[in-house]
Amino acid sequence: MTISLTVPDVLVARARTGDLEALEALYRAFETPVYNLARRILRTPEDAEDVLQETFLEVVKSIKHYRGEGHLWGWIRRIAASKALMRIRREQVRATEEFEESATRGRPTAHVGTNIDLERALQQLHETSRAVVWLHDVEGYTHEEIAELMGKTVSFSKSQLARAHARLRRTLEPGLEGA
Amino acid sequence: MHCTMDDLVAVRDGEGSAQVRRHLEDCAACRAELDALYQRVAQLKALPALRPPRDRWEAVRAEVVAAQRRRRSVWGTLSLAAAAALAGLIVFGPWSGGNTLHAELSQAKQRCSKLESALQQYDADARVVSGRSAALAAQLEDQIAAVDGRLSQLSPRGGRRTPEAELVDLWTQRATLMQQLYQVRVTRVSYVGL
Numbered sequence: 001m002t003i004s005l006t007v008p009d010v011l012v013a014r015a016r017t018g019d020l021e022a023l024e025a026l027y028r029a030f031e032t033p034v035y036n037l038a039r040r041i042l043r044t045p046e047d048a049e050d051v052l053q054e055t056f057l058e059v060v061k062s063i064k065h066y067r068g069e070g071h072l073w074g075w076i077r078r079i080a081a082s083k084a085l086m087r088i089r090r091e092q093v094r095a096t097e098e099f100e101e102s103a104t105r106g107r108p109t110a111h112v113g114t115n116i117d118l119e120r121a122l123q124q125l126h127e128t129s130r131a132v133v134w135l136h137d138v139e140g141y142t143h144e145e146i147a148e149l150m151g152k153t154v155s156f157s158k159s160q161l162a163r164a165h166a167r168l169r170r171t172l173e174p175g176l177e178g179a
Numbered sequence: 180m181h182c183t184m185d186d187l188v189a190v191r192d193g194e195g196s197a198q199v200r201r202h203l204e205d206c207a208a209c210r211a212e213l214d215a216l217y218q219r220v221a222q223l224k225a226l227p228a229l230r231p232p233r234d235r236w237e238a239v240r241a242e243v244v245a246a247q248r249r250r251r252s253v254w255g256t257l258s259l260a261a262a263a264a265l266a267g268l269i270v271f272g273p274w275s276g277g278n279t280l281h282a283e284l285s286q287a288k289q290r291c292s293k294l295e296s297a298l299q300q301y302d303a304d305a306r307v308v309s310g311r312s313a314a315l316a317a318q319l320e321d322q323i324a325a326v327d328g329r330l331s332q333l334s335p336r337g338g339r340r341t342p343e344a345e346l347v348d349l350w351t352q353r354a355t356l357m358q359q360l361y362q363v364r365v366t367r368v369s370y371v372g373l
Binding site: 016017018020023024027028031032033035036039040045048049052053056057060061064118119122133134137138158159161162163165166168169172173 | 183233243
């Protein structure tokens with residue numbers, strides 16, 4: 001999904017003052033891309049909704065410090081990505097990656113079915129892999145940016161991306177031999 | 180030996196080794212895998228945007244309004260604290276011969292008091308202002324709050340001698356900022372030299 005939202009400077013200036021109408025206009029302009037980003041990364045709609053709310057509270061709090069460098073969507077997107085990744089890290093405290101991977105590996109391919117679409121294949125990825133593939137291949141983040149957001153190395157981001165694609169390929173085309 | 184997914188992703192991102200690139204030239208199967216990778220990414224980008232199932236704006240708005248109320252309350256408290264600090268300094272001020280400073284201080288305080296009264300009569304929420312004016316007003320309010328914070332930390336007690344010049348300077352700054360805020364708020368002048 002490509003986002004090319006342009007927001008008038010006057011709207012941003014009013015939002016900086018705490019003008020509720022301007023803040024709502026910003027919310028309406030960006031609620032879908034923020035939710036979409038969070039939903040593509042996170043497991044449940046409820047988590048994505050929470051990230052949407054947390055993101056805009058942060059936007060309201062920090063918009064005074066936004067000086068117009070770069071696109072506003074880029075600034076908001078970074079906040080949203082950071083909130084979503086923070087949520088993944090919290091989840092990982094409760095359930096380790098090894099457990100999650102074994103749980104998804106255990107699902108028989110037959111249950112997935114031959115008509116599985118990309119959305120379902122994406123949902124079956126581990127959250128970290130899903131976050132990396134979405135941020136890199138769809139949102140256009142570099143491995144360096146992803147590594148910084150995740151608090152990991154560039155190599156980690158690269159390996160997660162390859163891992164995500166290998167799994168997507170296996171899920172979407174189970175009859176083919178793995179690359 | 181065929182390319183791994185790491186190899187293919189690296190080639191797609193312009194980072195593949197010469198050896199892998201040579202292999203791709205000769206291997207139709209690996210080229211097909213690379214094409215599939217490109218197609219998969221194109222499909223990912225083409226997925227429809229997912230929309231939030233519920234409207235979360237009211238929850239965001241409620242928190243924003245609560246935070247604004249808290250901010251106004253702190254601003255008012257700081258103003259009172261600054262006034263109290265001034266009163267204490269006037270009564271217990273460590274200077275005895277500083278009539279000029281005392282006069283300047285009183286003058287700045289009177290200016291602030293008049294401007295505060297004028298601003299209190301002005302209903303900010305009922306006016307429509309330009310984005311630039313609104314941004315300037317917020318900036319000035321922040322600067323006044325910062326000056327109030329510094330004033331509230333000054334005290335004639337504690338054994339430390341309060342630098343009179345600093346006190347006069349702060350109150351003069353406060354009066355100037357309030358004058359600018361008045362200009363922006365009431366006369367809607369968007370240029371105040373900031």
